[in-house]
Amino acid sequence: xxxxxxxxxxxxxxxxxxxxxxxxxxxxxxxxxxxxxxxxxxxxxxxxxxxxxxxxxxxxxxxxxxxxxxxxxxxxxxxxxxxxxxxxxxxxxxxxxxxxxxxxxxxxx
Amino acid sequence: xxxxxxxxxxxxxxxxxxxxxxxxxxxxxxxxxxxxxxxxxxxxxxxxxxxxxxxxxxxxxxxxxxxxxxxxxxxxxxxxxxxxxxxxxxxxxxxxxxxxxxxxxxxxxxxxxxxxxxxxxxxxxxxxxxxxxxxxxxxxxxxxxxxxxxxxxxxxxxxxxxxxxxxxxxxxxxxxxxxxxxxxxxxxxxxxxxxxxxxxxxxxxxxxxxxxxxxxxxxxxxxxxxxxxxxxxxxxxxxxxxxxxxxxxxxxxxxxxxxxxxxxxxxxxxxxxxxxxxxxxxxxxxxxxxxxxxxxxxxxxxxxxxxxxxxxxxxxxxxxxxxxxxxxxxxxxxxxxxxxxxxxxxxxxxxxxxxxxxxxxxxxxxxxxxxxxxxxxxxxxxxxxxxxxxxxxxxxxxxxxxxxxxxxxxxxxxxxxxxxxxxxxxxxxxxxxxxxxxxxxxxxxxxxxxxxxxxxxxxxxxxxxxxxxxxxxxxxxxxxxxxxxxxxxxxxxxxxxxxxxxxxxxxxxxxxxxxxxxxxxxxxxxxxxxxxxxxxxxxxxxxxxxxxxxxxxxxxxxxxxxxxxxxxxxxxxxxxxxxxxxxxxxxxxxxxxxxxxxxxxxxxxxxxxxxxxxxxxxxxxxxxxxxxxxxxxxxxxxxxxxxxxxxxxxxxxxxxxxxxxxxxxxxxxxxxxxxxxxxxxxxxxxxxxxxxxxxxxxxxxxxxxxxxxxxxxxxxxxxxxxxxxxxxxxxxxxxxxxxxxxxxxxxxxxxxxxxxxxxxxxxxxxxxxxxxxxxxxxxxxxxxxxxxxxxxxxxxxxxxxxxxxxxxxxxxxxxxxxxxxxxxxxxxxxxxxxxxxxxxxxxxxxxxxxxxxxxxxxxxxxxxxxxxxxxxxxxxxxxxxxxxxxx
Numbered sequence: 001x002x003x004x005x006x007x008x009x010x011x012x013x014x015x016x017x018x019x020x021x022x023x024x025x026x027x028x029x030x031x032x033x034x035x036x037x038x039x040x041x042x043x044x045x046x047x048x049x050x051x052x053x054x055x056x057x058x059x060x061x062x063x064x065x066x067x068x069x070x071x072x073x074x075x076x077x078x079x080x081x082x083x084x085x086x087x088x089x090x091x092x093x094x095x096x097x098x099x100x101x102x103x104x105x106x107x108x109x
Numbered sequence: 110x111x112x113x114x115x116x117x118x119x120x121x122x123x124x125x126x127x128x129x130x131x132x133x134x135x136x137x138x139x140x141x142x143x144x145x146x147x148x149x150x151x152x153x154x155x156x157x158x159x160x161x162x163x164x165x166x167x168x169x170x171x172x173x174x175x176x177x178x179x180x181x182x183x184x185x186x187x188x189x190x191x192x193x194x195x196x197x198x199x200x201x202x203x204x205x206x207x208x209x210x211x212x213x214x215x216x217x218x219x220x221x222x223x224x225x226x227x228x229x230x231x232x233x234x235x236x237x238x239x240x241x242x243x244x245x246x247x248x249x250x251x252x253x254x255x256x257x258x259x260x261x262x263x264x265x266x267x268x269x270x271x272x273x274x275x276x277x278x279x280x281x282x283x284x285x286x287x288x289x290x291x292x293x294x295x296x297x298x299x300x301x302x303x304x305x306x307x308x309x310x311x312x313x314x315x316x317x318x319x320x321x322x323x324x325x326x327x328x329x330x331x332x333x334x335x336x337x338x339x340x341x342x343x344x345x346x347x348x349x350x351x352x353x354x355x356x357x358x359x360x361x362x363x364x365x366x367x368x369x370x371x372x373x374x375x376x377x378x379x380x381x382x383x384x385x386x387x388x389x390x391x392x393x394x395x396x397x398x399x400x401x402x403x404x405x406x407x408x409x410x411x412x413x414x415x416x417x418x419x420x421x422x423x424x425x426x427x428x429x430x431x432x433x434x435x436x437x438x439x440x441x442x443x444x445x446x447x448x449x450x451x452x453x454x455x456x457x458x459x460x461x462x463x464x465x466x467x468x469x470x471x472x473x474x475x476x477x478x479x480x481x482x483x484x485x486x487x488x489x490x491x492x493x494x495x496x497x498x499x500x501x502x503x504x505x506x507x508x509x510x511x512x513x514x515x516x517x518x519x520x521x522x523x524x525x526x527x528x529x530x531x532x533x534x535x536x537x538x539x540x541x542x543x544x545x546x547x548x549x550x551x552x553x554x555x556x557x558x559x560x561x562x563x564x565x566x567x568x569x570x571x572x573x574x575x576x577x578x579x580x581x582x583x584x585x586x587x588x589x590x591x592x593x594x595x596x597x598x599x600x601x602x603x604x605x606x607x608x609x610x611x612x613x614x615x616x617x618x619x620x621x622x623x624x625x626x627x628x629x630x631x632x633x634x635x636x637x638x639x640x641x642x643x644x645x646x647x648x649x650x651x652x653x654x655x656x657x658x659x660x661x662x663x664x665x666x667x668x669x670x671x672x673x674x675x676x677x678x679x680x681x682x683x684x685x686x687x688x689x690x691x692x693x694x695x696x697x698x699x700x701x702x703x704x705x706x707x708x709x710x711x712x713x714x715x716x717x718x719x720x721x722x723x724x725x726x727x728x729x730x731x732x733x734x735x736x737x738x739x740x741x742x743x744x745x746x747x748x749x750x751x752x753x754x755x756x757x758x759x760x761x762x763x764x765x766x767x768x769x770x771x772x773x774x775x776x777x778x779x780x781x782x783x784x785x786x787x788x789x790x791x792x793x794x795x796x797x798x799x800x801x802x803x804x805x806x807x808x809x810x811x812x813x814x815x816x817x818x819x820x821x822x823x824x825x826x827x828x829x830x831x832x833x834x835x836x837x838x839x840x841x842x843x844x845x846x847x848x849x850x851x852x853x854x855x856x857x858x859x860x861x862x863x864x865x866x867x868x869x870x871x872x873x874x875x876x877x878x879x880x881x882x883x884x885x886x887x888x889x890x891x892x893x894x895x896x897x898x899x900x901x902x903x904x905x906x907x908x909x910x911x912x913x914x915x916x917x918x919x920x921x922x923x924x925x926x927x928x929x930x931x932x933x934x935x936x937x938x939x940x941x942x943x944x945x946x947x948x949x950x951x952x953x954x955x956x957x958x959x960x961x962x963x964x965x966x967x968x969x970x971x972x973x974x975x976x977x978x979x980x981x982x983x984x985x986x987x988x989x990x991x992x993x994x995x996x
Binding site for chain 2: 052
């Protein structure tokens with residue numbers, strides 16, 4: 001198995017997929033990220049990240065139904081896989097442990 | 110938001126994006142487009158921007174297109190199934206391939222012939238500006254105009270002086286029956302050669318107009334007297350090697366009677382490269398114009414009123430001169446130089462039209478009319494059409510056998526288009542084999558066609574790009590023509606009915622089309638049969654129609670006139686008459702009927718000042734001419750023996766042209782010809798005989814004695830033991846006149862040669878009619894044999910129920926006979942119309958009688974019945990137990 005590295009933006013997208021559980025597709029992911037990060041994100045970046053993570057096995061996809069506002073094109077829904085979840089957990093643990101190692105420094109005023 | 114998605118970015122996205130990502134990406138982009146709140150313009154810009162952002166490796170289709178279908182394998186499969194299908198139905202494949210190959214071979218042959226015929230004199234770089242001058246004769250009545258390639262002697266000099274638009278002008282005197290004498294090596298005896306045609310007198314400007322390259326020497330040498338250019342072939346024939354010929358001399362005894370009968374010594378000053386076959390200037394020797402007194406005659410003659418026989422004039426116009434304009438000036442000039450009574454005119458004709466002018470003719474006697482070329486095209490198209498029809502008929506008839514295959518293929522996911530491709534590929538395979546076979550057939554039969562049409566065609570696929578192009582075009586055309594309809598029919602089957610084998614009953618539409626095609630084939634075949642019968646009948650008429658004189662067992666021996674020979678003629682005549690089997694001997698200028706070699710004279714009658722407005726054929730002959738040819742006198746007497754010109758015989762036509770009805774009235778009246786050089790009384794009137802070919806009615810005729818004008822002996826033979834008599838005659842000539850090249854020609858052969866083109870046409874029609882009927886029958890045979898197989902059960906049941914063999918044969922043949930009868934009804938008027946038009950060209954022609962059509966129709970029916978009956982009888986005699994047992 002390939003080494004399970006994950007980039008920062010990929011991690012954000014993966015988190016969104018996990019958070020939007022069952023309702024995650026390109027546009028919904030983009031919107032939630034824009035909302036949370038308060039900065040503009042291009043849809044192509046989201047698509048690239050999703051494809052890469054699908055290749056790495058972090059997410060799975062399925063086609064949804066056709067809706068009219070999509071010009072007759074199907075949605076592609078993404079859900080997180082067990083590996084994806086473990087990667088998120090690992091990242092979370094790594095950050096928390098590192099965070100905990102920070103000595104109590106006072107940035108006194 | 111009612112903005113529309115921008116079209117081009119969307120198409121671009123669809124073009125580059127991977128198929129499996131397209132739903133997601135296009136869908137998302139569309140959703141964003143409709144959801145956002147900006148102005149439509151900005152939304153569109155953003156859409157484009159988003160599309161461009163997606164244009165990156167992850168989303169782009171892979172370059173090495175993964176095909177959806179395995180085309181290569183499928184095409185290989187098509188070829189494989191086609192091949193299997195051909196080997197499975199060997200008979201069917203044979204009929205198809207043989208039919209198409211024959212049709213394509215005929216087409217190819219005609220194409221090669223036409224290509225050759227249209228290439229005549231197209232290789233001269235200045236051909237667009239090259240013309241020949243024709244004399245336009247105005248006969249009695251304004252409508253009667255004929256053209257001749259002979260012009261008066263002063264013409265070249267006169268035109269050159271008066272027309273600045275002429276860049277080059279070449280006088281050409283086409284001599285014939287010339288004898289050439291070459292000294293033998295080391296005191297060996299002289300070698301004598303006779304050239305019937307191909308000796309031309311001209312000057313260097315001829316070669317500035319026409320492109321005949323030199324191997325050695327120069328054209329300019331022709332400016333001097335007594336120089337000659339030989340072609341490579343002639344130089345080799347005379348001197349062994351053309352390099353030896355240069356600078357050598359040979360003696361010329363020219364055959365044309367316009368000369369002073371002397372012997373000229375000519376120096377070889379140039380060698381011409383081989384003259385191509387596709388030129389009407391079949392040059393062998395080119396003698397300088399100044400030789401003999403021809404040059405003097407040209408410079409000094411003022412006789413504009415008479416065209417000099419065999420004397421022609423070729424010109425090269427300077428660029429940007431219009432021929433029509435030039436003709437106007439030429440007419441004005443003709444009026445100026447000719448006497449007031451002479452209405453004749455001059456006209457120029459483009460050199461590239463010469464080959465198609467069958468009326469005026471040319472030096473090669475190979476003219477072919479545009480009409481005939483068109484007929485050939487038409488026949489090629491028809492024969493190919495018949496072959497294609499065969500193919501369509503057999504393929505659609507076979508369709509029922511293929512229905513299962515089509516059903517299975519469709520069930521397994523083939524679509525209509527793929528099936529059509531499959532059947533087109535199958536057709537293509539058959540056509541390819543047929544084309545290769547046709548090339549083989551053409552190659553093998555080419556020598557026979559060359560011999561028949563007296564052509565020198567060559568067939569080399571590799572050398573000729575046009576042939577390759579033609580073959581490719583034919584392959585494509587036939588594949589499409591023959592393959593399209595069957596492929597549509599076959600691919601259109603409904604798989605359910607096809608698999609249930611219910612198709613046999615439901616193909617009536619196909620059958621009625623097939624019927625139509627059979628009718629079409631037989632219309633063509635029957636038209637050709639009827640046409641052939643009429644042409645052959647007309648030919649027979651030409652050959653066997655009484656001419657008004659005796660042409661059987663008459664042999665002509667041409668000789669050249671000179672003082673020695675003239676002195677020996679009496680002796681020869683005496684000796685000839687002593688040979689056993691010789692009945693009569695006469696000396697004359699030519700035979701009673703000539704096609705183009707006659708001398709025509711204008712005449713003045715009974716001391717009139719004005720010339721008559723018609724011309725008369727003028728022949729010179731001794732007193733034995735009338736009895737030797739068994740000509741009939743209706744008034745007066747025969748000529749009296751004389752060496753000079755003292756008396757005229759005329760014919761009825763001449764008398765009638767003068768407006769005289771009673772033959773006795775013309776006797777002892779004076780006729781004057783050749784500007785008064787010959788003035789003699791009329792002593793006899795001959796009954797009209799055919800003094801021209803049957804295309805024309807008899808022309809006015811004058812016959813007079815003059816020993817210097819005779820250039821042939823007419824010998825009437827007894828019909829027994831002709832070879833021995835001929836040998837004796839030959840020996841006599843050669844002993845009496847050493848160095849004489851003995852030639853002889855039977856008059857009936859000569860007359861037959863007048864109708865050479867008709868004869869060749871008849872031969873061609875015979876071949877084409879045979880091929881057309883063969884192809885039609887091939888198709889019919891295939892159709893009948895197929896029907897026999899299809900209806901085997903029906904026949905079995907009929908037999909069990911008591912049908913007789915005859916009844917079943919009748920069942921099979923009835924339908925075809927009806928079809929052929931319909932074809933006959935349509936073919937008859939078409940054939941009648943065309944043959945009627947064709948016959949109008951001949952003054953003497955047969956009337957088209959009903960039996961020709963009856964014979965044509967009957968022949969078609971008999972041949973067709975013979976073809977079908979084999980299959981029909983086989984089917985009818987089959988044991989019903991066998992056919993009914995298997996189910």
